[in-house]
Amino acid sequence: MTAVADARIAAPPKGSSRDLAGTGTLLKLALRRDRVMMPIWVLCLGLSASSTVSRLDSSYDTAAKRADLAADMNGNGSTRALFGAAFDDSLGALTVWRVGAFLCVFAAIMSLLIVIRHTREEEETGRQEALSSGMVGRRAGLTSALITVGIANGAIALLIAASLAGQGGRGALALGLAVGLSGMVFGAIAAVAAQVTENARVARGLASAAVGVAFVLRMGGDAAKDASDGSSHILVWLSPLGWAENARPFADERWWALLLLVALTAVAIGVAYALAGRRDVGASFFASRPGPPAGGPGLGSVYGLAWRLQRGTLLAWAAGLAFAGAVFGGIADGAEDFLGDSDSTRDTFIRMGGQEGLTDAFLASMVGILGLVVTIHTASAVLRLRSEETDQRAEPLLANAVSRVHWAASHLAVAFLGPIVILAAGGLALGVAYGAASGDLGGELPRVLGATLLQAPAVWVITSIAVFLFGVLPKFTAATWGVVGFVVAIGWLGPAMDLSQSVMNLSPFGHLPKVPGGDITAAPFLWMLLLTAALLAAGLAGLRRRDMSN
Structure with missing residues (x-):
C-alpha cells in the first residue's frame, strides 16, 4: 500500500511542469541538428524581398510607371492568381505583390519540415522513446520543436523587416510578421499532423496538403475578384495565406488580419498539446486498425x-x-x-x-x-x-x-x-x-x-x-x-x-x-x-x- 502511495506521489500530475522537463536540452539538440539548413532557409527568405525592391526600383523609377504597373496587375485574374493582388503602387507594396505569397509558402514548408523532423520522425526512429526513458517530459519534444520553428520564423520576420525598413517601417514590420506568422500557422498544423499519424512521411503529406489547399484557395479567390476596391473574395478569407495577404503591408496595414494567424496558431498548438498528452510515445492519437489476417496476392x-x-x-x-x-x-x-x-x-x-x-x-x-x-x-x-x-x-x-x-x-x-x-x-x-x-x-x-x-x-x-x-x-x-x-x-x-x-x-x-x-x-x-x-x-x-x- 505504501509503495502504491509513493508511486502516486512520484508520478507527475497531468499537465504539470514535469511534462516539459528536458525541453532546453532538446532545444539545443534541435538547433544543433539544424545549424546548417535553418540559417540557409532564413537568409534566402529574409533577403529575397530586399533584392526584389532593387530590381523594381530600377525598372519602375517613376510614380507613374508604378501606378500603371499596379493597375495592370490588378486588371487580370491570371497574375492575381499567381502573385496575389497589389494594394498600392509604392515600391514596398509592389515588392509584397511580387514575392509576398511565395515567401509565406516557403516559410510554411520550412516550418512543417522542422516540426515533423523533431517530433514524429524522432518517435518513428525510436529516439524519442529512448530520451523519454530519462528525465524528459511527455511534451518536451513537441515544445522544443515549436520553439525551434519559432526562432526560425522570428529571424525571418526580423530580417525582412530590417531589409525593407527603408520603404516604411510599418509596412516592413507587417510583411515580416505576415511571413513569420504564416510559417508558425503551418508549423502548428504540422504539430497536429504529427499527433494523428504514426508515420513521418504521412504527417509531412498532411501538412503539405494543408499548405497546398491554402494556396489554391487564395489563388482561386484572387483570380475571381479584384481586391483593389478594399474587399476580398470569400475563398481568400478561407485561407491562412489569404489572411497574410490581407494584412496589406505598405497599404494601410490591417494589423487585425495578423491576429487571425495568431489565433489559428494558438488553437493548433493547443490541439497538438492536448493530443500529445493522450497517446503513447511512438503511437498516434487514433489507434491503428489491425490488417487482414492474410495478405493479398499482390x-x-x-x-x-x-x-x-x-x-x-x-x-x-x-x-x-x-x-x-x-x-x-x-x-x-x-x-x-x-x-x-x-x-x-x-x-x-x-x-x-x-x-x-x-x-x-x-x-x-x-x-x-x-x-x-x-x-x-x-x-x-x-x-x-x-x-x-x-x-x-x-x-x-x-x-x-x-x-x-x-x-x-x-x-x-x-x-x-x-x-x-x-x-x-x-x-x-x-x-x-x-x-x-x-x-x-x-x-x-x-x-x-x-x-x-x-x-x-x-x-x-x-x-x-x-x-x-x-x-x-x-x-x-x-x-x-x-x-x-x-x-x-x-x-x-x-x-x-x-x-x-x-x-x-x-x-x-x-x-x-x-x-x-x-x-x-x-x-x-x-x-x-x-x-x-x-x-x-x-x-x-x-x-x-x-x-x-x-
Whole structure:
C-alpha cells in the first residue's frame, strides 16, 4: 500500500511542469541538428524581398510607371492568381505583390519540415522513446520543436523587416510578421499532423496538403475578384495565406488580419498539446486498425509491397496536380491580354517560360511549376527506403532471398515512374482546361501534355541525387530536402529576382527547353539522363557495400 502511495506521489500530475522537463536540452539538440539548413532557409527568405525592391526600383523609377504597373496587375485574374493582388503602387507594396505569397509558402514548408523532423520522425526512429526513458517530459519534444520553428520564423520576420525598413517601417514590420506568422500557422498544423499519424512521411503529406489547399484557395479567390476596391473574395478569407495577404503591408496595414494567424496558431498548438498528452510515445492519437489476417496476392513480392506502401501518396499527388493543372489552365487563356501591357510581369514570365509568345510563356511557366512540385513527391518516395531501413522493417525482407538492389528497386520503380503518372495527370488537366477555354482542345492538349511530361528528366535528376545520398551517405539522406528546397526556390523566385542564368543553371530545370513554344534539342535531356544513370548506379553500388541501419 505504501509503495502504491509513493508511486502516486512520484508520478507527475497531468499537465504539470514535469511534462516539459528536458525541453532546453532538446532545444539545443534541435538547433544543433539544424545549424546548417535553418540559417540557409532564413537568409534566402529574409533577403529575397530586399533584392526584389532593387530590381523594381530600377525598372519602375517613376510614380507613374508604378501606378500603371499596379493597375495592370490588378486588371487580370491570371497574375492575381499567381502573385496575389497589389494594394498600392509604392515600391514596398509592389515588392509584397511580387514575392509576398511565395515567401509565406516557403516559410510554411520550412516550418512543417522542422516540426515533423523533431517530433514524429524522432518517435518513428525510436529516439524519442529512448530520451523519454530519462528525465524528459511527455511534451518536451513537441515544445522544443515549436520553439525551434519559432526562432526560425522570428529571424525571418526580423530580417525582412530590417531589409525593407527603408520603404516604411510599418509596412516592413507587417510583411515580416505576415511571413513569420504564416510559417508558425503551418508549423502548428504540422504539430497536429504529427499527433494523428504514426508515420513521418504521412504527417509531412498532411501538412503539405494543408499548405497546398491554402494556396489554391487564395489563388482561386484572387483570380475571381479584384481586391483593389478594399474587399476580398470569400475563398481568400478561407485561407491562412489569404489572411497574410490581407494584412496589406505598405497599404494601410490591417494589423487585425495578423491576429487571425495568431489565433489559428494558438488553437493548433493547443490541439497538438492536448493530443500529445493522450497517446503513447511512438503511437498516434487514433489507434491503428489491425490488417487482414492474410495478405493479398499482390504482396507476394517486394514490388507489390512497395506499391502497397506508396500507392496512396502517389494517387493523392496525381489528384492534387490534376486540380492545380485545371486551375492554371482555366486562367491561362486571359494571360496574353494582361502580360502584353506589363513590362515587369512579361519579363518574369518570359524568363520562366520562354520567348515564343506570352500565352505560351505563361503555360510554360505553369508547366515548370508542376515539375518543381513533383520533386517533393519523388524525394519522399526515395526517402521511404531510409525510413524502412531505420525502422528495421527492411531487415526481415533482406533476411530472405531478396537482394538489397532488388529491394531498393521496388521503391525506386515508384520514385521514377510515379512522376510520369503525376505529371501526366497535371498536364492532362492543364491541357484540357486551357484547350476548352481557348476553343482548340484538339490542338492544345497534345502539346501541353507533352511539355509537362518533358519535365520528367529534371525530376529524375533529383531522384538520383536522393538515391546517391541514401546509398553512399545514408546519414545525410535528409539533405535531399535541402536540394529540393534549393531547386524549388530557384525555379519560383529566380525569375522574379532576376538571377543570372548561371545561377538558374544550378537547377536541372534551368536546362530544360521552355515548352510549349520553345525549340526542343536532345542535348540537355541526354546529359540529364546520363547524370541520372551515373548517380543511380553509384547509389546502388554504395547500398550493396555499406552496413545497413547506419
